[in-house]
Amino acid sequence: MTKTILVVDDKPSVTRLLKDYLTEYDFRVVTARDGREALYVARYEKPDLVLLDIMMPEMDGYEFMRHFRKERNTPVIMLTAKIEETDKVIGLELGADDYVTKPFGMAELVARIRALLRRAYQDTPSNEVLRVGMVSLDRSTRMVMIGARKVQLTPSEFDLMAVLMAAPGQVFSRADLLERLKGNAFENVERTVDTHVRNLRAKVEAGSPDEPQYIQTVYGVGYRFNPEADGTTA
Numbered sequence: 001m002t003k004t005i006l007v008v009d010d011k012p013s014v015t016r017l018l019k020d021y022l023t024e025y026d027f028r029v030v031t032a033r034d035g036r037e038a039l040y041v042a043r044y045e046k047p048d049l050v051l052l053d054i055m056m057p058e059m060d061g062y063e064f065m066r067h068f069r070k071e072r073n074t075p076v077i078m079l080t081a082k083i084e085e086t087d088k089v090i091g092l093e094l095g096a097d098d099y100v101t102k103p104f105g106m107a108e109l110v111a112r113i114r115a116l117l118r119r120a121y122q123d124t125p126s127n128e129v130l131r132v133g134m135v136s137l138d139r140s141t142r143m144v145m146i147g148a149r150k151v152q153l154t155p156s157e158f159d160l161m162a163v164l165m166a167a168p169g170q171v172f173s174r175a176d177l178l179e180r181l182k183g184n185a186f187e188n189v190e191r192t193v194d195t196h197v198r199n200l201r202a203k204v205e206a207g208s209p210d211e212p213q214y215i216q217t218v219y220g221v222g223y224r225f226n227p228e229a230d231g232t233t234a
Contacts, residue, residue, distance in 0.1 A: 003117055004028045006047035008038040008064065009079065010056040018051065021106050027113075035059030039067055047074060049117060051109075054080040054091070065094035075120045075155050077112060079104070092195045097156045120155040130165040133229045135204075135214065137165050144204070151203050156181075160196050161204075164215060168227035171218045197223055 005027045007018045012033075019029040030045045032038035036059040042050065050068075054061035061078060068076070077098040078091045088099045097120075098112055120142070128139035134147045142158050144151040153161060163180050164172065172180070174193045197215060205212050214229050 002026060002028050003048040004030060004045060005113070006030050006032065006038065006042055006045065006050045008032045008035065008050065008056070008061070009053040010034055011053075014053070022110070022113075025110055033058075035061060035064030035067075038064055042068065042072065042074070046072075048121070049113060050074055050076045051113075052076055052078050052096070054078060054087070062090060062094060065091070065096060069095040069154075073152050073154050075116045077109075077116065089192060089195055092156075092192050093199065095154050095199065097154055116155060119159060130162065132165055132168045132225060132227060135165065135229065137162055146204060146206075153200070153203065156196055157200050157203070160193075161200060164223065164225035168225045171221050171224045173222040176222065193223075 005022055007015050007022075007029055008031070009015050009018075010033050015031040015033075019031060022029050030041055030047065032041045034056045038050070038052070039059075041047075052061045052064060061080070065076065068074075073095075075098075076096045077100060078096045079100050079102060080087065080091075081102045091099055097116055100109060100112065130137040130139075136145045137143075137158075138145075139162065142153075142155075144153055144158065144161060159181055160177065163177060177193050201212050201215055204214055207213065212226075214226055216224050216226050218224055
């Protein structure tokens with residue numbers, strides 16, 4: 001099935017180039033000139049992935065993400081000329097799944113799009129369900145439930161949760177998680193693991209994220225999924 005890509009950039013030459021190139025790879029492409037228009041287009045077109053510029057008038061990419069993540073968990077790749085690590089971390093904290101710095105090679109961009117789409121919409125046997133206490137994670141539907149509560153996760157958050165839940169009690173260092181996840185959003189930046197863990201905790205922990213019941217910090221080592229979490233406070 002043809003996947004729809006929403007390209008958000010205020011430069012017509014960029015959107016035209018991306019549309020022409022991605023169409024050659026059998027993607028359906030829709031465009032928007034700024035974050036405000038992109039919110040409208042996303043609600044109508046329901047894209048499978050968003051390519052999002054950061055620096056735009058009216059509503060920039062960061063502000064778009066703040067609104068968009070309240071509505072959908074669609075994969076997002078940020079496109080930006082900024083190269084500071086803090087800018088990358090801000091984007092990931094807001095729920096972006098990957099980050100490409102301009103100028104970029106089109107072949108690399110297509111490879112990242114395909115990799116992220118595979119992660120987000122991969123076909124997995126229906127029995128691939130992980131359960132720890134009251135928490136269940138279904139790889140086929142990419143759904144996480146805590147008791148009767150459904151938890152909406154981005155593709156990167158889901159993949160991180162799956163790694164931790166597959167081995168409850170096992171401690172993973174940040175380097176271990178980077179190696180297992182293989183995602184470009186995690187590439188060579190261990191600090192981004194902390195960002196995704198923080199985002200996960202904000203969604204799955206019923207109490208204070210500073211006192212996590214599920215995703216625990218093992219100080220000086222890394223993270224683990226608590227094998228004794230029973231969900232009584234979830």
